[in-house]
Amino acid sequence: MKKYLLLSLFLLFATGAGLFAQEALFRSQQIISPEIQETNRVTFRLLAPNAQTVQVTGDFLPTVKIESPRGMVDGPGKADLKKGENGVWEFTSEPLGPELYNYSFIIDGFTTTDPNNPFLIRDVASVTNIFIIGGGHADLFKTNTVSHGTVARRWYSSPGLGMERRITVYTPPGYENSTDQYPVLYLLHGAGGDEEAWVSLGRTAQIMDNLIAQGKAKPMIVVMPNGNVIQDAAPGEGSLGLYKPQFMIPKTMDGTYEANFMDIVNFVESNYRVKADKASRAIAGLSMGGFHTMHISRFYPNTFDYIGLFSAAIMPREDATSKVYSDIDGTLKTQMENGYKLYWIAIGKTDFLFDANVEFREKLDKMGMPYEYEESEGGHIWRNWRIYLSQFAPRLFQ
Known part of the structure; x- marks a missing residue:
């Protein structure tokens, strides 16, 4: 009886551990973002059916002047994503030159990372996603x-x-x-x-x-x-x-x-x-x-x-x-x-x-x-x- 009890406890623990291990999969969105096309245009996508507005901001967009602890500096611009019938918002950039770029999403005024892109960098306390357009110096x-x-x-x-x-x-x-x-x-x-x-x-x-x-x-x-x-x-x-x-x-x-x-x-x-x-x-x-x-x-x-x-x-x-x-x-x-x-x-x-x-x-x-x-x-x-x-x-x- 003791042997069966131990076996049952082991199976329960293993099942629970498996569920925890799979938790990240349950939270994932089956969406490709960013998608780099052959023309070096980049498409950003986000599933947010209840959002009112979604924007993308990043250094691939034309710069704007922003206020910072260092005074007025160049900052990334913003672009609006368009909502589709399936609740997926989408934006496609102009062709981009070779470079490592960073970006974030802005959902109803709240800035956050792209849940479909696990590649992140931290600059001071800001965390953003990155992608690379290859060629030239960016190949380095x-x-x-x-x-x-x-x-x-x-x-x-x-x-x-x-x-x-x-x-x-x-x-x-x-x-x-x-x-x-x-x-x-x-x-x-x-x-x-x-x-x-x-x-x-x-x-x-x-x-x-x-x-x-x-x-x-x-x-x-x-x-x-x-x-x-x-x-x-x-x-x-x-x-x-x-x-x-x-x-x-x-x-x-x-x-x-x-x-x-x-x-x-x-x-x-x-x-x-x-x-x-x-x-x-x-x-x-x-x-x-x-x-x-x-x-x-x-x-x-x-x-x-x-x-x-x-x-x-x-x-x-x-x-x-x-x-x-x-x-x-x-x-x-x-x-x-x-x-x-x-x-x-x-x-x-x-x-x-x-x-x-x-x-x-x-x-x-x-x-x-x-x-x-x-x-x-x-x-x-x-x-x-x-x-x-x-x-x-x-x-x-x-």
Whole structure:
């Protein structure tokens, strides 16, 4: 009798577990969205029979001016979906060029993700769907049939910050089976980002895999740290638990990160097979990460031979009282006199930081400090930063 009771309980548990496992299937809609056509038009669909209005918003649509914590910036437009007799709303775009795009639905004024598209990215606290139109530079963003590197989340000790912290590290194809030493690119995120940003939004692993496979970039290690010094890891991944990410948090641009950056370099050079010299180190970052890059590279003026400022947030700050920010002109001059192989600046024409970058380049021009400059279309957007990485990486360690 006891044996039959145990068997019955097991079958009941197994049946229940199966029901829970199938729950996601019951909630799914048997609809294709987005559907990319041969003409590169994209059709979006949503089953919402009781909705009054449905719109799609995304960076595949013409931009509009929107208010943000950074002032008026370019934002995605909106398009209306048309309701069919079956309660499925639908919209088809114009033909789209090669790019990684993001989008969301707006149902009766409520913004949400597409339930038929499981591919998502998080930018600060906003979650959106993505799709890729292939061809041209967008093929770098795809996972192609090439040799692949490894992405690892590592924890390092930061004596300066008094905590264990997490970084994301990309090692190139073949690293594990090789005895070679590799150069290192330290790649820094912007405000609101963390050690996940460049891998998820920036497609770093795909870009590096494809550039290396094409022979356009040297095999290198890419280190993506967390620039928020009060965090040990990205929200939900560290000791602070599950909480809503914020655009700006305390101490992000007060000099603490820059002053303790060598803790990261020391960890990498002690735990990976790297070429630990100036000629084999590069540093680059977007927005706040560009701010950090500029200050780290001049504060340690004989450490990096390659410097990349992507839409850098170079502007005066009230909390910039750290010794890191003292004698900026003098340390830039020392950095210039020590020599470097590439100082690369890139920004979009409509970026809200454009004027600040013009002023910084005027400073460098006055000093006679060499740099290369890339000016693109668009504003303060990941679409630009992915391209900047794909342009910058092939210039390194040649």
